Amino acid sequence: MLALKQRLILIFALFALGLGQAWAGPEEELRQYVDENTQKLVQKLQAEKGLYESDPEAFYASMDETLDQFVDFRRIAARVMGRYARQSSPEQRDEFVEKFKRSLFDSYAQALVSADDFTIQVKEASIMAQNSDRATVQMEVITSSGNRYPVTYSMYRNSDNRWMMENVIVEGINIGLAFRDRFAQEMEANRGQIQLVIDGWSDAVESLNLDEEIDQS
DSSP: OHHHHHHHHHHHHHHTTOSSOOOOOOHHHHHHHHHHHHHHHHHHHHHTHHHHHHOHHHHHHHHHHHHTTTBOHHHHHHHHHGGGGGGSOHHHHHHHHHHHHHHHHHHHHHHHHHOOOEEEEEEEEEEOTTOTTEEEEEEEEEETTOOEEEEEEEEEEOTTSOEEEEEEEETTEEHHHHHHHHHHHHHHHTTTOHHHHHHTHHHHHHHOOHHHHHHHO
16 A cells, blocks of 8 residues: 555645645745645545546546646646657647646546545745745655655746746655656657657556655655
8 A cells, every 4th residue: 555655645746736825925934825725635635535436527627727726737747848848839738738637637546535544744845045936845744654755846936926836856756857757768769759659648657657766765
């Protein structure tokens, strides 16, 4: 069950800013904001477990509507594509954003709804001294058995003065870089045919063994 819980940590990391209003205060206020809304999100996810079982599409639509306001999937997806984004059309980039989001839900939603009880502790938020529009938030996911998993969010403040998530690190594993490396591997395997990589992205995510990497970190 350890791998299942680690999958929970990864999907939670992408969900954790999914409630509440934007906050542009100093570090302690940012920490409190994330903490308050994280606890609300845990309650929301627990409440919607039944929806996932009865109607996975409705579960996906509900979470997608919420998360789009707080997780910058377009920014994350562009970084995953890396230098290959320049080889894609606007339509292909739009398609990959949707494929990227859906692959995360399809890969990790079952772990999310099947996991045992857990608690979240938000440790601290640090706004960068050299750039007040960027911050990191340190958290710990604590399982019912007492295991603790550190999670770090990378956040930035967009043009609307809203804090958005742009990356996550789980037990030292940079998730954004892991996905970017996988995209580059798929581009090489498919001889640079970017549409084939986009079409097969869900399978690529399934074969990316982040659980094993986290175990070894």
